[in-house]
Amino acid sequence: MKIVLIGYMGSGKTTIGKLLSKKLNINFIDLDEYIESKLNLSVSDIFKDRGEIFFRKMEHTYVQELMEEKKSFILSTGGGTPCYANNLALIQKHTKHDFYLKLSIPSLVKRLINEKESRPLIQNIAENDLPEFIGKHLFERNNFYLQANTTLVCDSKMPDEIVNEILESLK
DSSP states (O other): EEEEEEEEEESSSSHHHHHHHHTTTEHHHHHHHHHHHHHTTTHHHHHHHOOHHHHHHHHHHHHHHHHHHSSEEEOOTTGGGSSSSHHHHHHHOOOOEEEEEEEEEEHHHHHHHHHHHGOOOTSSGGGGGGGHHHHHHHHHHHHTEEEEEESOOOOOOOHHHHHHHHHHHOO
């Protein structure tokens, strides 16, 4: 079984993926960590030294590798993964179990404000400008996110509740 979690940065994809992995006893893969291990560079360094276009090319290469070579896993994608290089179509060619973890702008701002340093795309954005930045970004990406086979509204939900919703939809 292949399960893929998509959504904006800070939406809880990694947290949910790890919990789901324990419940289902299926290997968990964080796409950013997978890319980092393959290239022996952090995502921040890849963005800084090689640029976003290089990162997106590598991201597509590794999404394709995972989808075609691995039989069973839970994959937490990067926030932009479904929006580039036809990655979402590639994912959906190999599984029907793709989930959009949807959060409101205020919820995302609340989560991301404390993680700015570890997030290359928002590192240099002033805290006051974060809601507008996230809103614009979501507007651009929403068309892709909403193509997921399942959308889960995650505002005010504990991780276990979200995991249980995913488990229910797999039945």
